[in-house]
């Protein structure tokens with residue numbers, strides 16, 4: 001069957017977006033992996049599926065697959081592309097769009113300046129919710145990996161993240177510590193690994209080794225997790241510009257248990273395509 005898709009990106013974190021409101025497809029993990037292949041497929045970090053909601057209070061359902069074929073709970077850059085997609089395709093004319101995700105809901109607001117603001121929900125910090133194996137909740141945990149001891153913060157933004165504070169992000173060991181920590185036994189569902197350099201209480205630099213995708217040019221949930229970790233460690237204020245290899249995301253978090261993390265940034269369409277599935 002010939003399926004229409006749109007290639008999109010949020011600061012270089014790239015997506016194949018498929019409308020399953022007006023089309024149907026059958027997917028397997030292997031099919032997603034083949035589509036994600038940058039030489040023999042479409043090529044993407046994540047596949048985003050736009051579906052009708054199962055909950056009548058929501059506008060859409062949002063499903064996300066990593067390049068390795070695994071289904072995941074949340075994707076910040078994807079959420080902004082999702083909002084741009086449903087408006088461009090005239091699937092809605094709303095400026096504020098409520099979407100069901102695997103772990104709850106996200107509220108997407110298309111602003112007059114074309115930036116998209118996403119209410120990412122409150123972070124989860126208890127080890128069981130992340131999931132992360134630890135005796136109790138802490139702002140910083142010690143972890144043994146690759147014959148060294150590292151300090152991480154562990155945060156769930158719907159999906160699991162570890163955040164390390166480094167002196168120089170450009171020379172951080174992302175290629176070695178990233179995969180080793182992604183599959184660390186204390187993260188039973190694996191994790192996304194962020195390497196954050198603090199520039200000031202309002203500015204950080206960040207690189208993220210994503211679970212199931214490798215290092216990406218930007219990670220929205222990773223940027224949120226980094227700001228939460230920085231606040232918990234007393235290093236950041238409540239409004240922070242996160243400089244990623246692909247550009248800047250603005251993240252704010254008031255710091256309370258119930259407070260949502262807010263993320264603002266761009267979303268862009270690159271091309272339209274069709275593929276046999």
Ligand SMILES: N[C@@H](CCC[C@H](N)C(=O)O)C(=O)O
Pocket residue numbers: 013045046066072073074075076077078159160192210211212213216218219220221222
């Ligand atoms: N690129 C994303 C996160 C995608 C999912 C992640 N790799 C995971 O496995 O949890 C973002 O912008 O948040």
